[in-house]
Amino acid sequence: MAEGPAVAQLAQDNPDLNVLGLGAQDSLEFANDFVARVGLADSAITFVWDRSFDSWRELGVRSQPYWILYDALGNEVTSSPGAVDAAAVQAVLDAA
Amino acid sequence: MRSPTRRAAAAAFALSLAATSCTATSPDTVVASIVGQAMEETPETVVESPPTTVPIQAAPDSESARETAKIAGAEPVAVEPAGSEQAEAEPVETQPESPAASPAEVTIRLPDVSVVDLSTGEAVDLGEFVRPGPTLVWFWAPH
Numbered sequence: 458m459a460e461g462p463a464v465a466q467l468a469q470d471n472p473d474l475n476v477l478g479l480g481a482q483d484s485l486e487f488a489n490d491f492v493a494r495v496g497l498a499d500s501a502i503t504f505v506w507d508r509s510f511d512s513w514r515e516l517g518v519r520s521q522p523y524w525i526l527y528d529a530l531g532n533e534v535t536s537s538p539g540a541v542d543a544a545a546v547q548a549v550l551d552a553a
Numbered sequence: 554m555r556s557p558t559r560r561a562a563a564a565a566f567a568l569s570l571a572a573t574s575c576t577a578t579s580p581d582t583v584v585a586s587i588v589g590q591a592m593e594e595t596p597e598t599v600v601e602s603p604p605t606t607v608p609i610q611a612a613p614d615s616e617s618a619r620e621t622a623k624i625a626g627a628e629p630v631a632v633e634p635a636g637s638e639q640a641e642a643e644p645v646e647t648q649p650e651s652p653a654a655s656p657a658e659v660t661i662r663l664p665d666v667s668v669v670d671l672s673t674g675e676a677v678d679l680g681e682f683v684r685p686g687p688t689l690v691w692f693w694a695p696h
Binding site: 461464467468473474475476477478479480481482483484485487488489490491492498502503504505506507508509511512513515516518521522523524525526527528529531533534541546549550553 | 660661662663664666667668669670671672677679682683684685686687688689690691692693694695696
């Protein structure tokens with residue numbers, strides 16, 4: 458979650474980019490506390506939490522953090538485990 | 554113009570007279586040889602008729618060939634329009650499909666899973682968070 462501020466900045470710099478923070482594991486209470494603690498509750502990121510872990514499983518996510526970038530047509534542009542590479546995402550957005 | 558047969562007969566008659574008067578050879582033999590030559594020449598004149606006969610005989614063959622061609626040609630003619638109709642029908646069917654698959658309608662597909670919207674605390678289907686434009690999905694865990 459250390460990359461949280463960088464992702465929030467990315468969302469703020471790109472209003473047309475839909476940033477969806479899809480959390481899982483632990484508990485709902487823990488998830489709410491965590492978002493409030495890192496100061497991202499009021500960010501441009503949409504935070505949701507999946508109790509079942511099914512969304513991660515169906516998307517093939519086996520570790521966290523992880524990120525997937527889709528273009529405007531719904532095509533997966535790139536995906537990678539680890540922290541969000543804000544520079545790489547920005548480059549894709551600038552090239553579009 | 555006298556026919557070759559009549560010429561041969563006249564020649565045979567003249568020769569038979571000469572042979573009878575000048576030699577002791579039997580007239581029957583001479584006449585027979587002359588007639589034989591005449592008979593041999595006759596086929597040469599008769600040979601000319603087969604060429605005229607051949608085309609006549611060939612005509613029915615060509616007619617039958619034409620009839621055969623017509624019969625054989627009827628089947629492809631019947632098939633070709635059917636094939637051309639199918640060929641024309643296929644593009645007609647595909648053309649309406651192209652506009653229907655508009656890229657603007659394509660969106661990302663997120664799993665049909667109920668999640669909690671942390672801003673409201675309500676359970677919402679994950680698909681409802683799909684928005685137009687590019688999307689970054691960030692997978693995180695609280696710990």
